[in-house]
Amino acid sequence: MSLHTSGISRWLAASPPVAWTVRQLRELLIGALRQGPIPQHVAFVMDGNRRFAREHHIETVEGHNMGFEALARILEVCYKTGVKVVTIYAFSIENFKRSKHEVDALMAMAKLKLGQLSEHGALLDRYGASIRILGQRNFVKPDVLEAIDKAVAMTAHNKRAILNVCFPYTSRDEITSAVKSTVEQFSTPIENIQTPSKRTFSASHITQHIRKKMLGEDNGDVSEQPDSRSTSPASSKEGKSAEDNHSSSTSTAINPPEKEESRGPTPAYPDAESITAETLTDHMLTAGAPPLDLLVRTSGVERLSDFMLWQCHENTSIVFLKCLWPEFDLWHFLPVLVEWQWQQKKLQEQLRGRGRSKADGSRI
Amino acid sequence: MASTGISPKEELAFRRGALDGKQMGPKEREEMIKAHLPPEPTSSSPSPSRSGSKQRKRRRSSQPKLKHGRVRAFLHFLIYQTISLIFSVFFRFRRAWRLSWYKMRAIMGHHHHTPEWIVSDVRNVERLPNHLSVILDYNEDDEDQGTAGVEGLLNDVCEIAAWSAAAGISFLSIYERKGVLKNYLPQTHAAIWKSLETYFGSRRRPTLTVKAPHMTSYSPPATPNSEPTENGASTARPHITVLLLSEHDGRDTLIDLTVTLAQMAQKGDVGINQIDSNLIDAELSDHVSTEPDLLILFSPTVVLKGYPPWQLRLTEIFHLPDNKGVNYQVFLQALQKYGKAEMRMGR
Numbered sequence: 001m002s003l004h005t006s007g008i009s010r011w012l013a014a015s016p017p018v019a020w021t022v023r024q025l026r027e028l029l030i031g032a033l034r035q036g037p038i039p040q041h042v043a044f045v046m047d048g049n050r051r052f053a054r055e056h057h058i059e060t061v062e063g064h065n066m067g068f069e070a071l072a073r074i075l076e077v078c079y080k081t082g083v084k085v086v087t088i089y090a091f092s093i094e095n096f097k098r099s100k101h102e103v104d105a106l107m108a109m110a111k112l113k114l115g116q117l118s119e120h121g122a123l124l125d126r127y128g129a130s131i132r133i134l135g136q137r138n139f140v141k142p143d144v145l146e147a148i149d150k151a152v153a154m155t156a157h158n159k160r161a162i163l164n165v166c167f168p169y170t171s172r173d174e175i176t177s178a179v180k181s182t183v184e185q186f187s188t189p190i191e192n193i194q195t196p197s198k199r200t201f202s203a204s205h206i207t208q209h210i211r212k213k214m215l216g217e218d219n220g221d222v223s224e225q226p227d228s229r230s231t232s233p234a235s236s237k238e239g240k241s242a243e244d245n246h247s248s249s250t251s252t253a254i255n256p257p258e259k260e261e262s263r264g265p266t267p268a269y270p271d272a273e274s275i276t277a278e279t280l281t282d283h284m285l286t287a288g289a290p291p292l293d294l295l296v297r298t299s300g301v302e303r304l305s306d307f308m309l310w311q312c313h314e315n316t317s318i319v320f321l322k323c324l325w326p327e328f329d330l331w332h333f334l335p336v337l338v339e340w341q342w343q344q345k346k347l348q349e350q351l352r353g354r355g356r357s358k359a360d361g362s363r364i
Numbered sequence: 365m366a367s368t369g370i371s372p373k374e375e376l377a378f379r380r381g382a383l384d385g386k387q388m389g390p391k392e393r394e395e396m397i398k399a400h401l402p403p404e405p406t407s408s409s410p411s412p413s414r415s416g417s418k419q420r421k422r423r424r425s426s427q428p429k430l431k432h433g434r435v436r437a438f439l440h441f442l443i444y445q446t447i448s449l450i451f452s453v454f455f456r457f458r459r460a461w462r463l464s465w466y467k468m469r470a471i472m473g474h475h476h477h478t479p480e481w482i483v484s485d486v487r488n489v490e491r492l493p494n495h496l497s498v499i500l501d502y503n504e505d506d507e508d509q510g511t512a513g514v515e516g517l518l519n520d521v522c523e524i525a526a527w528s529a530a531a532g533i534s535f536l537s538i539y540e541r542k543g544v545l546k547n548y549l550p551q552t553h554a555a556i557w558k559s560l561e562t563y564f565g566s567r568r569r570p571t572l573t574v575k576a577p578h579m580t581s582y583s584p585p586a587t588p589n590s591e592p593t594e595n596g597a598s599t600a601r602p603h604i605t606v607l608l609l610s611e612h613d614g615r616d617t618l619i620d621l622t623v624t625l626a627q628m629a630q631k632g633d634v635g636i637n638q639i640d641s642n643l644i645d646a647e648l649s650d651h652v653s654t655e656p657d658l659l660i661l662f663s664p665t666v667v668l669k670g671y672p673p674w675q676l677r678l679t680e681i682f683h684l685p686d687n688k689g690v691n692y693q694v695f696l697q698a699l700q701k702y703g704k705a706e707m708r709m710g711r
Contacts (some may be wrong), residue, residue: 001404013528028439028443029443029447031436031439031440031443032439032440032441032443032444032447033447034444035440035441035444036444036448070482114568171673171675172641172644172645173641173675173678175618175641175644175673175674176639176640176641177619179621179622179625179639179644179706180636180639182622182626182630183622183625183626183636183639184636186629186630187626187629187630187636188441202389219479243549269630272623272626272627272630273623274625275619275622275623276619277615277616277619279619279622280615280618280619280622280627292654301682302681302682303679303680303681304676304679304681305675305677305678306564306677306678309673309674309676309677310615310673311670312668313614313668313672313673314668314669314670315457315667316667316668317665317666317667318666318667318668318681319666320666320681320683336453338447339451339455341448341454342448342451342452343665
């Protein structure tokens with residue numbers, strides 16, 4: 001689609017009945033798409049604004065503006081079809097390497113658009129979308145930050161849909177922050193001493209016990225409670241070995257282990273072994289969002305470029321499109337969505353088929 | 365633009381924030397945009413704002429609203445079924461067409477198990493990836509390709525290793541979700557060794573190391589890096605390293621790292637501020653793998669199936685749509701495309 005289409009087609013497209021028909025057609029298509037499975041979480045890499053500007057001989061900033069319009073169009077499609085979360089890659093930390101003029105213009109645009117958005121709080125409520133900004137806040141200038149906070153606060157009460165704007169973001173930075181905050185959480189001592197740590201047995205104590213046994217001098221101040229219950233598999237192992245020791249040594253004075261622990265110099269920590277993939281996922285910036293179903297990148301570049309690495313490496317369908325982002329619209333998105341629905345249906349059929357064959361196998 | 369259903373006057377106003385030369389306030393903007401809004405979320409609101417519902421109201425205002433909803437839903441259902449039918453037929457035809465096209469290319473451009481042929485195929489490629497990575501599938505049952513079980517997988521691994529060695533790539537990592545080949549490290553080495561011999565002959569074959577994260581690498585000492593020729597001078601033979609990766613080297617390894625860091629932090633061995641992306645990157649590159657330059661998928665669509673996430677940052681991802689199974693043409697086209705791609709690093 002060119003910016004400078006010939007006169008007649010332009011006039012025709014602009015005529016009210018045609019415009020109205022196209023609008024109705026869009027609504028109809030969106031309504032139709034709703035009938036099938038809809039991805040819960042879609043991510044877009046908005047690539048190609050600058051190339052679009054270069055190819056159409058317009059300013060780079062104008063290209064970004066057109067890109068924003070494309071975003072508005074596609075967001076409308078997404079929310080009307082019933083997508084719950086849309087994540088967009090607006091600005092990478094690496095993008096600060098671009099010319100100062102362009103970075104400043106992008107920041108100004110973000111501020112302006114977010115400012116305009118905040119003027120229409122009631123309209124945003126119609127879409128029921130809340131805005132979240134993911135990324136490194138300390139790279140952003142205070143005036144832009146203010147606009148961000150205002151827009152975020154204004155839409156925070158909306159629950160139907162979420163728009164994640166990745167603004168100074170890289171995925172490695174996100175993963176690093178998640179690791180950091182997890183480590184921080186697990187290295188903060190548990191305040192409440194009333195609840196003892198998961199392990200009733202301390203490693204140093206057991207070594208002490210074993211050493212003593214090996215030395216053959218059973219002095220009798222070994223303290224293990226035979227009835228103490230183990231809570232985790234790791235501790236059950238230790239518990240068993242401790243109990244073995246206990247049964248082999250006959251004379252043991254019983255000291256309550258709580259006393260031991262309170263006397264010990266090391267504070268109680270949560271068990272680091274209990275960290276799982278979910279723990280890290282909960283520390284990611286997209287915590288709470290459904291798993292990423294579809295990732296679309298425009299402009300023919302087949303790379304993730306440090307975006308959503310943690311979220312998209314499992315079962316996400318990644319689609320690379322040739323078209324540039326400002327051209328991206330329902331007509332490009334429709335085939336992607338329909339193909340996704342088709343694949344989804346096939347996957348379900350496969351699963352069902354596998355389940356059936358398994359059931360048959362078990363019957364034989 | 366024709367496809368959006370927005371009149372140019374509105375579009376211009378949207379872009380400039382002004383209508384007929386006048387600056388628009390928030391009120392005017394809201395007025396203008398009303399026609400494009402979805403209905404109020406609360407159904408109790410009496411004012412229908414969508415242009416479509418207005419139209420309907422004008423036409424058959426006597427009919428109850430419920431019926432309209434039903435007609436519309438039926439229409440949507442009909443259109444949805446039509447679209448899925450048309451696209452389903454289209455996708456099937458496209459797949460058949462592409463598969464036969466790939467087949468034809470595969471026959472025309474076969475490598476004939478000759479390294480020279482592969483070298484001449486990649487001669488025009490401007491740059492080669494230092495670290496090539498591929499994602500393979502372990503098929504339990506033989507559907508239509510004859511690549512079932514460990515044997516089929518091993519066969520694919522051998523072929524890809526030989527092609528890479530011939531093209532001049534020195535580091536190849538092979539990802540397979542379950543990591544079955546990790547249990548057969550010596551056998552894998554022997555199989556690749558043998559396939560290199562069929563390609564290069566026993567005198568010219570490159571030396572080979574097969575390894576997997578957290579396992580000792582397997583490179584038999586019987587394969588010296590250089591071999592004296594007749595006149596006493598030694599010619600260095602190329603070396604290829606094959607790294608086997610599995611799902612465990614992705615998320616699980618990152619979790620292991622987090623657990624270790626948390627335990628160290630509990631003991632006070634590491635401060636929170638000492639943890640940064642450089643540390644994680646260094647740990648993961650040492651223990652798992654570095655960032656691959658090019659990732660080749662032999663599957664019909666791009667699904668990463670749990671590939672180590674940290675390493676994927678700027679990796680070029682290549683796949684041929686609708687392709688199924690390991691195939692020399694995919695390998696070759698991936699290298700050719702990579703040779704042309706430019707890296708911008710955010711610029």
